[in-house]
Amino acid sequence: MENTQPHSRRRTRLLAAAASIAIAGAIGFGAVTSGTGPVFAEAVRVEAPQQAIGFGDVVEKVSPAVVSVRVSSNIAPASDNGGGFSFNMPGLEDLPRDHPLNRFFREFRGGGNDNDQRQFGNRQRPRGGVRPTSQGSGFFISEDGFLVTNNHVVEGGAEFTVVMDDGTELPATLVGTDERTDLAVLKVDADRKFTYVAFADDAKVRVGDWVVAVGNPFGLGGTVTAGIVSARGRDIGAGPYDDFIQIDAAVNRGNSGGPAFNLNGEVVGVNTAIFSPSGGNVGIAFAIPASTAKDVVGRLMTDGTVERGWLGVQIQPVTPDIAESLGLKNARGALVSEAQADGPALKAGIKAGDVITKVGSSEVASPRELARVIGNMNPGTKTDVTLWRNGKAETLSLTLGELPGAEKVAAASPDKPAAPDSLEGFGLTVTPADDGVGLVVTAVEPDSAAAERGIEAGDVILAVNSQEVKSASDLEKAVGAATDAGRKSVLVQLRRDDASRFVALPVQQG
Numbered sequence: 001m002e003n004t005q006p007h008s009r010r011r012t013r014l015l016a017a018a019a020s021i022a023i024a025g026a027i028g029f030g031a032v033t034s035g036t037g038p039v040f041a042e043a044v045r046v047e048a049p050q051q052a053i054g055f056g057d058v059v060e061k062v063s064p065a066v067v068s069v070r071v072s073s074n075i076a077p078a079s080d081n082g083g084g085f086s087f088n089m090p091g092l093e094d095l096p097r098d099h100p101l102n103r104f105f106r107e108f109r110g111g112g113n114d115n116d117q118r119q120f121g122n123r124q125r126p127r128g129g130v131r132p133t134s135q136g137s138g139f140f141i142s143e144d145g146f147l148v149t150n151n152h153v154v155e156g157g158a159e160f161t162v163v164m165d166d167g168t169e170l171p172a173t174l175v176g177t178d179e180r181t182d183l184a185v186l187k188v189d190a191d192r193k194f195t196y197v198a199f200a201d202d203a204k205v206r207v208g209d210w211v212v213a214v215g216n217p218f219g220l221g222g223t224v225t226a227g228i229v230s231a232r233g234r235d236i237g238a239g240p241y242d243d244f245i246q247i248d249a250a251v252n253r254g255n256s257g258g259p260a261f262n263l264n265g266e267v268v269g270v271n272t273a274i275f276s277p278s279g280g281n282v283g284i285a286f287a288i289p290a291s292t293a294k295d296v297v298g299r300l301m302t303d304g305t306v307e308r309g310w311l312g313v314q315i316q317p318v319t320p321d322i323a324e325s326l327g328l329k330n331a332r333g334a335l336v337s338e339a340q341a342d343g344p345a346l347k348a349g350i351k352a353g354d355v356i357t358k359v360g361s362s363e364v365a366s367p368r369e370l371a372r373v374i375g376n377m378n379p380g381t382k383t384d385v386t387l388w389r390n391g392k393a394e395t396l397s398l399t400l401g402e403l404p405g406a407e408k409v410a411a412a413s414p415d416k417p418a419a420p421d422s423l424e425g426f427g428l429t430v431t432p433a434d435d436g437v438g439l440v441v442t443a444v445e446p447d448s449a450a451a452e453r454g455i456e457a458g459d460v461i462l463a464v465n466s467q468e469v470k471s472a473s474d475l476e477k478a479v480g481a482a483t484d485a486g487r488k489s490v491l492v493q494l495r496r497d498d499a500s501r502f503v504a505l506p507v508q509q510g
Contacts, residue, residue: 055212059224062265064165064195065140068216069149069186069257071157073133137215137258138162138186139267140196141297145188148297149257150272151177154184162188165222176300180239182272183293185300197259199290200266205229205245213249213271215258225250227283236273236286240371244286245269251285260287269293295376309377309400312343314500315367318355321504325465325482325489326355327391333357334370337493338500348398350387352493352500353466357393358386374400390466426450426505430461430472438462438495439469453503455494462500463493483507
């Protein structure tokens with residue numbers, strides 16, 4: 001009996017240990033017993049309606065509102081030189097009339113004997129006048145005949161014809177165009193009411209949503225294709241207001257100006273461009289968002305033109321390096337590289353090196369966002385501009401001007417030469433500018449921090465961290481102040497070819 005109890009206790013401990021090993025093994029191999037194992041996160045699952053997707057109902061409703069747009073232009077008559085070819089080689093006009101070359105070209109153009117039948121170049125020439133030059137797509141937005149298309153479809157046109165879904169052809173007049181957003185409005189005057197469509201709230205459009213494109217590809221007439229929204233906010237370099245919706249529905253030449261619909265039959269975008277190495281559809285098309293189109297079209301219908309506000313600044317993105325050099329927490333906003341002469345910004349006190357973070361109540365995330373915000377405001381609008389300057393936020397009030405047709409450029413004239421100084425830490429050699437404004441970069445070491453950031457000989461360093469520099473010592477003082485403030489880089493303002501920009505140079509190497 002004395003040995004029985006210890007043996008029982010040892011057996012109990014062994015059983016408990018075995019149970020622990022069994023549980024650990026179950027966890028290691030994923031065999032989970034109800035109520036005893038860990039709880040794993042569930043995989044994402046979407047409960048979508050299991051039904052076939054069809055677009056017939058949408059197409060049936062919207063097709064009468066979509067049209068083909070044919071454009072005719074004034075064509076000047078070709079000059080009549082007696083034939084279809086021109087031989088305007090220097091010296092031929094001085095050849096004697098009986099010279100063999102002169103006689104050959106005269107006969108080749110059909111200018112020989114009246115009985116000579118070898119008039120190779122005497123082809124019938126096209127006469128001048130109005131001739132078809134382009135065609136695209138469009139859609140009605142009102143029952144009294146206003147319709148939307150692209151500016152590049154109607155550009156240079158003299159006469160416009162709208163071809164309805166049922167084949168009816170109607171003349172149209174041009175109401176207005178906006179080159180910057182590539183939109184145009186036409187008007188059909190007829191004793192009838194037109195089927196029209198409405199713009200969607202594109203803020204609710206998501207990547208992955210279905211879209212249906214209706215248009216006139218290659219002049220074939222009403223054609224329908226379907227796809228999804230592939231991306232939002234695309235910048236394709238078409239202009240300062242780029243904010244395209246990318247779709248993968250088949251869009252080809254002739255679809256320009258046509259609508260992209262959601263499944264409710266609302267226009268989410270106006271098809272305007274494609275990416276295509278071959279010229280045909282590769283599944284990458286771009287549409288002007290409905291919100292942009294609705295605003296621009298409304299102005300065109302009212303005034304026939306679009307007036308945009310003007311701030312008068314040259315801007316560039318805020319990179320993480322630039323943000324760090326300025327003490328900004330996030331790389332957001334629009335960095336002012338230059339305040340243009342006679343512009344509202346300069347008059348209000350905005351200067352190079354400022355970062356614009358807000359206009360009125362609208363946050364500015366990027367230069368493109370600033371351009372859109374200002375462009376959507378009317379000239380003469382009074383607004384507040386919030387900017388980041390000298391490590392803190394400031395707010396200025398100003399009145400927007402009217403966007404001018406051409407940019408004003410200021411140039412500097414040289415005066416006297418000076419000896420160069422070496423800034424080995426940055427890999428730069430500089431000399432004071434001849435006009436006394438800034439430091440001219442005379443040499444850049446190939447593997448230096450300056451070379452990595454695109455600084456080249458001939459660039460002019462205007463300021464460092466918003467402090468003007470006129471000598472190498474000025475630059476070194478600015479770098480020293482940044483180092484004392486704990487900054488890892490300094491913001492250097494450069495001028496090249498009368499354009500200003502900023503780069504961030506690391507102070508560890510300076």
